[in-house]
Amino acid sequence: MRAFKQTWKKATLQVTFHRQKDTGWYIPHYGLVSPNKPDKIRRICNAKAPQSGTSLNDKLLSGPDLLGNMLGILLRFRQGAIAIQGDIEAMFMQIGVRQQDRRYLRFMWRQPNSPKLEVYEYQRHIFGARDSPACANFVLQQTAKDDIEDHPNSLEIIQRTFYMDDMVASFSDAITAFTTAKDVKDTLKNGKFNLTKWCSNSHEDKIMFKTKDRRNLDSKTWTQRKFLSFVSSFYDPLGIISPFLIRAKILLQELWKHGREWDKAISGDNGKAIKEWYNTWGHNGTSSILRRIIGSNSSSSIHQDNQEPRNHNSFSHGKNKSGTLTSNNNSQTRTASSTLRGKD
Structure with missing residues (x-):
């Protein structure tokens, strides 16, 4: 329940059943618990679920492939003496959905011990929708382009070291690694992206x-x-x-x-x-x-x-x-x- 409430706070708004003439799409959803994180519930939205022979993903375009090449990213990660990693917190939840499109991202919910069935709409892109990766990567790169004057190197770093929401990079020395990480983090703040979960290599530098x-x-x-x-x-x-x-x-x-x-x-x-x-x-x-x-x-x-x-x-x-x-x-x-x- 707590995990669902956190999702609502970040990405949803409540609507009612009274808009009968308003067409939309209702997405099945459920909670998934990972054996590695038994105390955390991941909310899964099934955009592939069919209704009358079609699904939401059937009507969406995947858009251009803006993901970095994983092999190239990993090989560059193995070049420099200092390795760093970071993760964008709830990346999809930072990408807004147009007002007229939110009705296609509805889901039903009943509060515990309540007979009332409520309907919610996502205001942000969801994990599982076909267009979400392309939209998120486009916004990520556009955020760096908009900040090109203040942080001219951030765009290249994002394009060459990011795979979706993960930054994996290496540098020749600790000072370069620290300043680059700070610049990228400051750039992404402009797009409301929080680059967090930082880690670096230790004495035992192995994969x-x-x-x-x-x-x-x-x-x-x-x-x-x-x-x-x-x-x-x-x-x-x-x-x-x-x-x-x-x-x-x-x-x-x-x-x-x-x-x-x-x-x-x-x-x-x-x-x-x-x-x-x-x-x-x-x-x-x-x-x-x-x-x-x-x-x-x-x-x-x-x-x-x-x-x-x-x-x-x-x-x-x-x-x-x-x-x-x-x-x-x-x-x-x-x-x-x-x-x-x-x-x-």
């Missing part, structure tokens, strides 16, 4: 990635559906674990070639190969590589806890390339050198 405890999978039988779901659960934009994932993708291709049923247990050589692949990663551990890829101490390798690196090289990113499924398997793994070739 850490943790694998969840998957031991419950050992007691179950692998099926094609379960295996595909497991492989797809990895999100690795830098391709750090691409040598590990490419083996799984080859195994999936082998399964698809034989037209195996989705929920049938995988046995024989394929079943054995899947279990061997799964056991090579370990059940639950933290792996890491050095964040910085340029500098005197940039040599890094991928290794897990309590394991010494087997080799040393400057790892920037990897890429999986799975070829068309034919009789000759075309899958391969590419590992990039430390030369920065990321798209801006």
Whole structure:
């Protein structure tokens, strides 16, 4: 209830049912609790929910893709000696919706222990609407353009280090990092954006990635559906674990070639190969590589806890390339050198 009230304070206004001639759209909504934040309720608006064969998102345009290139942002994040990160608080809630469009962002609500059903309209863009990311990024960049005279470097920093509401950047020294962060924060204040949750690198300057405890999978039988779901659960934009994932993708291709049923247990050589692949990663551990890829101490390798690196090289990113499924398997793994070739 408290989370909903905070949302109303930031982004909604109350209307009534008496405007019968006024057409609009009512958005289903519900609360979602993350296992990592059990005390916080995230309010979810389902703009994909259909009514009479259509939904709100079906009628909205996504707009231009103004997101920065994630690979380029992450590679630049690994260049400088001083790394910083920041987050814009409730970014979408800072972007207003035109008065005539708010009736399409309605939702119903009944207060606890009250028989009265109330209707509210969002005044701000919602998370889940197709046009919200483009609108938010446009306003973010326009805010920097409007402040170009007072802070001339903010626009380039925002375009090259922001991915949606997250700032991920690195600089050659602490003074440059501090002054740049202050300038960007001051610029964004003009657009009512609060850049917060700052953090920087410590003595142990590594990129850490943790694998969840998957031991419950050992007691179950692998099926094609379960295996595909497991492989797809990895999100690795830098391709750090691409040598590990490419083996799984080859195994999936082998399964698809034989037209195996989705929920049938995988046995024989394929079943054995899947279990061997799964056991090579370990059940639950933290792996890491050095964040910085340029500098005197940039040599890094991928290794897990309590394991010494087997080799040393400057790892920037990897890429999986799975070829068309034919009789000759075309899958391969590419590992990039430390030369920065990321798209801006």
